[in-house]
Amino acid sequence: MAQYTTHDFDVLVIGAGGAGLRAAIESAALGAKTAVVMKSLLGKAHTVMAEGGAAAALRNADDRDSWETHFRDTMKGGKQLNFFRMAELHAKEAPDRIRELEEWGAVFDRTPNGLINQRNFGGHTYPRLAHVGDRTGLEMIRTLQDKLVHMAAEIFMETTVTHLFKTSDKICGCLTYSRVTGEFHLFRAKAIVLATGGGGKAFAITSNSWEYSGDGQALAWRAGAELMDMEFIQFHPTGMVWPLSVRGTLVTEGVRGEGGVLLNKDGRRFMFDYIPEAFKNDVAATEKEAEQWVAEVAAGKLATVRRPPELLTRDVVARSIRAEVQAGRGSPHGGAFLDIATRRTAADIQRKLPSMYHQFKQLANVDITKEPMEVGPTCHYMMGGVKVQAENGMSTVSGLFAAGEVAAGLHGANRLGGNSLSDLLVFGRRAGWGAAEYAKTASAPSVNEAEVAKAIEENLASLSRKGGENPYAVHKDLQDMMQDNVGIVRTEDELKQALGALDELEKRVDNVSVEGARAYNPGWNLAMDLRSLIVISRAVTLAALERRESRGGHSRIDFPSYDKKYSKVNHVLYNQNGQMALRADALPEVSPELKPFVEEA
Amino acid sequence: MPRTVKMKVFRGEKGEGAIHDYNVHIDDGMVVLDVIHRIQATQAPDLACRWNCKAGKCGSCSAEVNGKPSLMCMTRMDSLDLEKPITVEPLMTFPHVRDLVTDVSWNYTVNKRIKPFKPKAKEADGTHRMFQYEVDRVQEFRKCIECYLCQTVCHVLRNHGKHEEFAGPRFMIRTASLEMHPLDVEDRVPFIKEEGGIGFCNITKCCTEVCPEHIHITDNGIIPMKERVADRYYDPIKMLFRVLTGK
Ligand SMILES: Cc1cc2nc3c(=O)[nH]c(=O)nc-3n(C[C@H](O)[C@H](O)[C@H](O)COP(=O)(O)OP(=O)(O)OC[C@H]3O[C@@H](n4cnc5c(N)ncnc54)[C@H](O)[C@@H]3O)c2cc1C
Ligand code: SF4
Ligand code: SF4
Ligand code: FES
Numbered sequence: 001m002a003q004y005t006t007h008d009f010d011v012l013v014i015g016a017g018g019a020g021l022r023a024a025i026e027s028a029a030l031g032a033k034t035a036v037v038m039k040s041l042l043g044k045a046h047t048v049m050a051e052g053g054a055a056a057a058l059r060n061a062d063d064r065d066s067w068e069t070h071f072r073d074t075m076k077g078g079k080q081l082n083f084f085r086m087a088e089l090h091a092k093e094a095p096d097r098i099r100e101l102e103e104w105g106a107v108f109d110r111t112p113n114g115l116i117n118q119r120n121f122g123g124h125t126y127p128r129l130a131h132v133g134d135r136t137g138l139e140m141i142r143t144l145q146d147k148l149v150h151m152a153a154e155i156f157m158e159t160t161v162t163h164l165f166k167t168s169d170k171i172c173g174c175l176t177y178s179r180v181t182g183e184f185h186l187f188r189a190k191a192i193v194l195a196t197g198g199g200g201k202a203f204a205i206t207s208n209s210w211e212y213s214g215d216g217q218a219l220a221w222r223a224g225a226e227l228m229d230m231e232f233i234q235f236h237p238t239g240m241v242w243p244l245s246v247r248g249t250l251v252t253e254g255v256r257g258e259g260g261v262l263l264n265k266d267g268r269r270f271m272f273d274y275i276p277e278a279f280k281n282d283v284a285a286t287e288k289e290a291e292q293w294v295a296e297v298a299a300g301k302l303a304t305v306r307r308p309p310e311l312l313t314r315d316v317v318a319r320s321i322r323a324e325v326q327a328g329r330g331s332p333h334g335g336a337f338l339d340i341a342t343r344r345t346a347a348d349i350q351r352k353l354p355s356m357y358h359q360f361k362q363l364a365n366v367d368i369t370k371e372p373m374e375v376g377p378t379c380h381y382m383m384g385g386v387k388v389q390a391e392n393g394m395s396t397v398s399g400l401f402a403a404g405e406v407a408a409g410l411h412g413a414n415r416l417g418g419n420s421l422s423d424l425l426v427f428g429r430r431a432g433w434g435a436a437e438y439a440k441t442a443s444a445p446s447v448n449e450a451e452v453a454k455a456i457e458e459n460l461a462s463l464s465r466k467g468g469e470n471p472y473a474v475h476k477d478l479q480d481m482m483q484d485n486v487g488i489v490r491t492e493d494e495l496k497q498a499l500g501a502l503d504e505l506e507k508r509v510d511n512v513s514v515e516g517a518r519a520y521n522p523g524w525n526l527a528m529d530l531r532s533l534i535v536i537s538r539a540v541t542l543a544a545l546e547r548r549e550s551r552g553g554h555s556r557i558d559f560p561s562y563d564k565k566y567s568k569v570n571h572v573l574y575n576q577n578g579q580m581a582l583r584a585d586a587l588p589e590v591s592p593e594l595k596p597f598v599e600e601a
Numbered sequence: 602m603p604r605t606v607k608m609k610v611f612r613g614e615k616g617e618g619a620i621h622d623y624n625v626h627i628d629d630g631m632v633v634l635d636v637i638h639r640i641q642a643t644q645a646p647d648l649a650c651r652w653n654c655k656a657g658k659c660g661s662c663s664a665e666v667n668g669k670p671s672l673m674c675m676t677r678m679d680s681l682d683l684e685k686p687i688t689v690e691p692l693m694t695f696p697h698v699r700d701l702v703t704d705v706s707w708n709y710t711v712n713k714r715i716k717p718f719k720p721k722a723k724e725a726d727g728t729h730r731m732f733q734y735e736v737d738r739v740q741e742f743r744k745c746i747e748c749y750l751c752q753t754v755c756h757v758l759r760n761h762g763k764h765e766e767f768a769g770p771r772f773m774i775r776t777a778s779l780e781m782h783p784l785d786v787e788d789r790v791p792f793i794k795e796e797g798g799i800g801f802c803n804i805t806k807c808c809t810e811v812c813p814e815h816i817h818i819t820d821n822g823i824i825p826m827k828e829r830v831a832d833r834y835y836d837p838i839k840m841l842f843r844v845l846t847g848k
């Protein structure tokens with residue numbers, strides 16, 4: 001008989017980043033019996049690492065801004081593949097969500113007249129990102145966690161979900177294990193909110209931590225929920241490239257927001273050579289115009305000219321850096337130079353970008369107030385994820401909700417910087433509300449014991465298996481394979497190879513053995529994460545194969561431009577008797593009042 | 602320069618265990634956490650440690666490197682004397698769980714005892730006004746990544762085990778960040794004196810020295826809070842006033 005402890009809740013939130021915490025706050029405030037589980041300790045989720053800021057049309061730094069402009073920018077950045085209703089709700093509600101954080105104790109940087117200050121970021125027409133130096137995520141997660149701990153919600157740290165359960169097609173609970181003891185816990189819940197973040201650990205070069213194995217997307221898919229837009233992966237243009245051990249670690253876009261420029265090895269400011277047609281009118285035509293923009297912004301004035309091309313959307317900048325490197329004009333360690341030292345005073349840099357200063361000084365022996373940084377693309381964010389309803393975050397499975405990076409729809413083919421932190425607040429709250437409302441009328445959940453026993457057996461298999469492979473070796477091979485074949489640029493052949501390789505890797509995952517016991521055993525934990533990584537890697541590859549065009553975070557060498565055929569479809573991945581199947585869904589038609597703000601793509 | 606180093610890593614459970622030796626090949630620019638990961642991947646897959654960001658932002662990877670409480674992800678191997686073996690041990694001040702992992706839950710319990718933020722009413726135009734100069738200090742304290750290195754080195758906790766009576770430097774500045782918040786109207790001076798036990802701190806500044814966020818824990822946080830406590834409880838004129846008015 002398998003041993004486990006059972007807990008009962010109305011709403012169980014999986015994940016304690018911004019989305020999960022905001023969902024739990026809402027659910028608890030509405031009186032639902034709420035719990036939050038997470039893989040790490042409270043306050044350590046990915047959200048803590050976010051640097052640049054949270055986008056909201058507060059109109060504090062530039063009153064020409066409006067929710068309509070934010071909506072337009074988000075759709076344009078997403079190449080019009082976004083669920084327009086999500087982009088609309090997000091643009092309308094983000095300002096209130098940010099002000100609410102202030103009401104809960106957050107201390108954002110201030111404008112000269114004492115309001116929340118806002119900075120420029122790629123793809124945003126006006127300075128829009130509420131921020132705290134370059135540690136905005138820390139401020140956000142701390143504020144939310146301190147709010148939640150004083151509410152009636154239970155918190156289970158280092159507790160990882162491995163299986164979701166359903167009865168008569170409705171969600172009814174999940175199996176977890178405690179990292180510390182290795183013991184199993186069953187949570188019965190009327191509603192579950194997935195707020196598990198992304199899956200960047202499928203790639204070799206990434207800004208993501210060990211937690212990002214795509215568990216939420218995989219759990220949802222296995223439970224029969226649909227995934228969407230999985231081909232779109234954001235490769236952030238500026239990750240560290242050297243030393244090798246920190247390759248992939250993020251360099252905030254805030255560096256460029258503060259005036260940093262990208263140079264190739266010949267000192268040429270190459271972004272002027274890569275401005276796409278659709279953005280020609282939005283960016284400076286000359287270095288002189290770009291300089292003027294930086295001077296105005298640095299002086300705290302409203303910009304009267306167009307922004308530098310370094311602030312084009314991330315997909316464009318990442319591809320441009322890659323092209324320079326391919327053409328033999330890269331920096332010594334295979335990236336580009338990012339220079340802020342010659343643009344701003346040392347004092348400004350240390351005040352505006354303190355953690356970047358620190359990070360380079362400590363990890364790379366580079367003083368960014370004196371020398372340029374070396375940067376290159378790094379896997380950063382998944383635009384795709386669980387397909388949800390805009391209003392309440394419910395997936396296609398009753399009682400299963402999703403919010404934050406694990407959900408799809410808001411960002412379309414490419415996410416604008418700063419739109420994630422605001423996404424977490426807007427849709428975290430909505431999913432928390434949706435789950436609490438749903439739980440009100442849902443019946444008390446019961447979970448089939450045989451299913452629990454089977455799930456536990458699956459989890460324990462790697463511990464009892466002898467002579468199998470080392471999970472770390474399998475993980476490394478998966479990451480290298482995905483990086484090579486499904487990375488920043490893709491081709492039909494490589495994607496097909498990847499599908500074959502995934503079949504092989506899946507077999508290897510099913511044959512890993514781990515040493516030691518269950519208590520705090522990272523090898524065993526990784527063995528379980530690998531199962532999720534296979535699911536999301538397959539979803540990304542299948543969707544990428546099917547989209548024979550280039551758009552946003554999906555670039556095909558064999559189909560380098562937009563194709564109208566794909567301009568109004570989302571790829572949906574669903575579970576067909578345990579196999580992953582794909583279908584193309586037509587995008588919802590944009591409502592007439594919003595039509596004026598969207599452009600053809 | 603790539604080379605092989607000798608690592609001495611504490612392995613065991615609930616305080617029972619021993620130092621294990623590992624010979625590890627290291628490359629340029631590696632930090633201690635990279636070496637621990639390399640041991641995991643190639644020699645000891647069940648070696649337990651915590652980490653998340655690998656960039657000094659989450660405060661997960663605290664351990665004692667050559668006896669010094671440090672963030673493993675920000676300690677470069679080339680900053681250590683590689684001629685000698687490098688020891689890596691769990692934080693001494695908290696109950697041991699396994700290998701490099703300790704039970705830091707006490708810190709969460711202390712945090713929960715601090716009264717939450719309570720804002721004053723908004724201005725007539727629906728905003729809160731605060732000026733940068735008013736929030737600089739609070740922002741300094743809010744940089745804290747909860748690595749608990751300061752808690753680990755503070756002798757009141759480390760050597761005297763006063764976990765019941767003293768909240769520790771992390772929560773001194775957490776309380777200070779709320780008390781100095783321009784919008785906050787709550788009163789936590791009694792807390793920091795009584796439950797928080799600020800009197801135990803004798804300003805050795807070891808906490809400030811170890812803080813990876815360079816927060817001036819003692820000068821900017823603890824000393825001003827000690828002054829507030831003194832003003833409230835020991836100022837003879839105010840005490841007389843309180844006796845006379847009953848406040
Ligand atoms: C370095 C970096 C900088 C960034 N900067 C910005 C920025 O400036 N602006 C911006 O808008 N965005 C930024 N982003 C993106 C943004 O931070 C993330 O997309 C966002 O924080 C994700 O939040 P989340 O709540 O969805 O998930 P997370 O914060 O990642 O939280 C996920 C939670 O789910 C838990 N979890 C996962 N799987 C399981 C499981 N199986 N069982 C139990 N729990 C589980 C995890 O433990 C964790 O608590 C940045 C990202 C990175 C990596
Ligand atoms: S200054 Fe006070 S709090 Fe800091 S280490 Fe010394 S005694 Fe502890
Ligand atoms: S105050 Fe500094 S040392 Fe203490 S927990 Fe915070 S960041 Fe760590
Ligand atoms: S891993 Fe985040 S601080 Fe070291």
